[in-house]
Amino acid sequence: MDASDSPALDPEHCYPALQARDARFDGLWFVGVTSTGIYCRPVCRVRTPRRDNCRFFASAAQAEAAQFRPCLKCRPEMAPAAPLRWSVMDASRTLARQAAALLEGGESESVEDLARRLGISDRHLRRIFAAEHGVSPLQYLQTRRLLLAKQLLADSAQPITEVAAAAGFRSLRRFNAAFVEQYRLQPSALRRGAPPVATACGEPALRLAYRPPYAVEALLEFLAARAIPGIETVDLAQRTVSRSLRIRHGGRVHAGRVVVRFDTAQPVLLLSPCAAVWGTAASLIPLVRRWLDLDAEPAAIDTRLGDLAETTPGLRLAGCTDRFELAVRAVLGQQVTVAAARTLGARFVQRFGTSLDAGQAAPGVDRLFPLPETIAQAPVEAIAELGIIRRRAEALIALARAWPRLRYAGEAGGQAEFEAAHAELVALPGIGPWTAAYMLMRGWSWPDVFPPGDVVLRKQLAELPAGTMPQDWQPYRSYAVLQLWRQAAMASRPIKDKDKDK
Template identity: 60%
Template sequence: MPAFAPDAAYAAVLARDARFDGRLFVGVTSTGIYCRPICRVRTPRRENCRFFESAAQAEAEAFRPCMKCRPELAPPDPSLAWTTMDASRTLARQAAAWLEACDDAEASIEQLAEHLGITSRHLRRIFLAEHGVTPLQYLQTRRLLLAKALLTDTALPVQDVAAAAGFASLRRFNAAFVQHYRLQPSRLRAQRGAPAPGSEPTLRLAYRPPLAVDALLKFLAARAVPEVEQVDVAGRRIERSLALDVQGVRHAGGLAVRFDEAAGEVLLSLDASLWPAVGRVVALVRRWLDLDADPGPIAAHLQPLLPSSLPGLRLPGCLDRFELAVRAVLGQQITVAAARTLAGRLVGRLGEALPHGRRLFPQPMAVAAATRDEIAALGITGRRAETLRALAESWPRLRYAQQTLAREGSVAEALAELCELPGIGPWTAHYILMRGWSWPDAFPPADVVLRKQLAITERGAAATRAEAAAAARFSPFGSYAVLELWRTAP
């Protein structure tokens, strides 16, 4: 059952309240269908409604997803990845976040338990207590809903849909789909009228409005590296290259996202080479654009402290953590434009070429294999060249690179580990985690712009104390405060 009372849940359904989208699902006993609270079909009678916190709970009770409101499009619960709840609930929520990003058809609960540092038995117990379903039920629902979206919005062959959604075989996919939805996958496609072959496949990714699209696109446009990323602020569109490994297979190509502000959605298109990795790509894009943020609590906390703060401001993440870390190093003590120029040179020298004039950002092995002098020849100082090589050589061992999400205490550990690398100090480490881990409560220390914006005129230890006090006031949304202060700086 949801954390709110059934009568309150029904009131949200009556009002079609978008604030509950992704947090509340309503199962209708007379039809066997479950819907989002914003569904536009006729509102069911109260006595026919059952309420759930997740789609997985609804499907565990044998409800099928609505074809009209499409529960697979609901924005995920924003509390999954970062939470300040007690330890067991934190682990259960982070386990769900791991499953949301899971692309391994053979993923096991033992793997997840090892990742979280607990036993599989303890994981099952706390997961069931928090989410009302087992981890396997949760993962199965996530895969089936992704498959439903692919069948509806793309013309991918059913076998490719099964693989992209994380099923080990077409037989398993067909059996699970029929069992849960009482419909053959091919029948669903026939009913929904998927796009014709040859048209651009597009997935719809929902978010909670408002979203300050202009601010997000302008931030990314100022940092866009030629041949890697192109941002069209007026057209509300971003195109960029991406490479990632899924189950030991490398996929590389281009993707494009376009904001549909009227619908509250981002439209995602991929090169054919990336569709087999679509499950991983969707998770990366949602974090990159901060689509899972809940703007209400952020605004409620920051507006009294920063009255001019922009509603719907999002924290730009990244698609490639190594790329983000390299660009953070390149940006030390120089302008954003100069850092972008250096990154472009690095891409031109070490980045892999792709069709259509694109390049991939250099991978760790390529940077580690380059000599100090080769990197310095691009106009990068010798000291920073050494930092980049040290970062690349250490990459496989870094917590920042290995962890899918941050466990309790891991932020402090990752900060300390990054600061041990030559040429990386606290400011750079905070910035790397702020965007690379989408850490919502970063506050890069000794930032000149932040101190000026906050009128911190003290020096030395007194300035550090004043800065820490400001960070405490903005917590737990320090990163959003940082973005707002940077955005409004003269």
């Protein structure tokens, strides 16, 4: 399959975007230059090649399958991914995109395992994957591993043996052979450039690109208002977030700390994992991208939201690094203010959480969020004595006991899976439609959720032009929710400032 022949990649449309270096298309397609054998992102700053020398591909894997090598200047491995769009009309296409997402997240290491997770046969997976992505699952996986290795080589000083292992290669010999065969370059050659970026926690800063605009201040304010002491700190002035996390990789759970910092000069996030989780980069990078919504298409979202997005263009949907943590936060936040929920969360973490190892901890980040099995065994009284009403304490225990069998505990599926997960959550004691919707909106990074019965949303809707309905913002109602919440928060600030003067 030749991606350049795809109607969605009409050269007559792609080439003008390449000439303009249009960031809206970054990561959505790549250009291979036949005169150099190199493929680039649409935003590459090198001189624009002649139209006759350009071939356009929907993914890096397609470009590499056509024997193009990644550009060392624009670095395709940094590009944002195409957002996952669920379809209720084309189940095969949805499965193929879900398969690619699982490969990107390091969730499957073989076609057989991938097919088993999706509940289909190997043969069917290969067929629908090739139809959607233009390459086989193995080609896609190999490209992912090589590009990750390229990024780790460029952005860190880690030994090449550790880079190979982190990228998913079982031996250094196989890694070297694959790298030289695909890129016609020794891995060590990438170490001759500029030194890695200085970091906040003594580890490499991996560079993750996103499509501008990005409302960084708004996202950081959202996280800061909800940051639980011991788990997460947000520095608005330095544009950084530091937090603890657990991450499953290679069949094991790793615990540590990460620091992320938004670059002020370019649309790039700098990710600094501590040594304990550095080797999980294949799983960590997709997790961070989803947590901070780095793969969103703000131009499409803001166009759909219209006037609603004018106040804060590029507003992102903050996800999570742990779905159980997000679910607990949602229950604790029922019918209380954000500040009150944060206070309850801090007590909960101090009582049931565990300490980070001394070498991983930092001021304000020294605890790990409680595990489901810990809460499943906790007496109701031990939770209630923290100031959490008994009904919510019972809801937390029921949630923990149902974990990880809940659909919500796994990866997102299609619309039918979303509806099933929502119904399953609502069936749990103490979890209503609003709480379930909020869990899925942030826990699954679901872009089209409008939590029912939200008082703030109802009030904000009443202030919009007559006839405005949430359906007007489909399929980006989650972003509309964030816009409305932010507008309400901004409107309340002058009142708070006056109160401080009294």
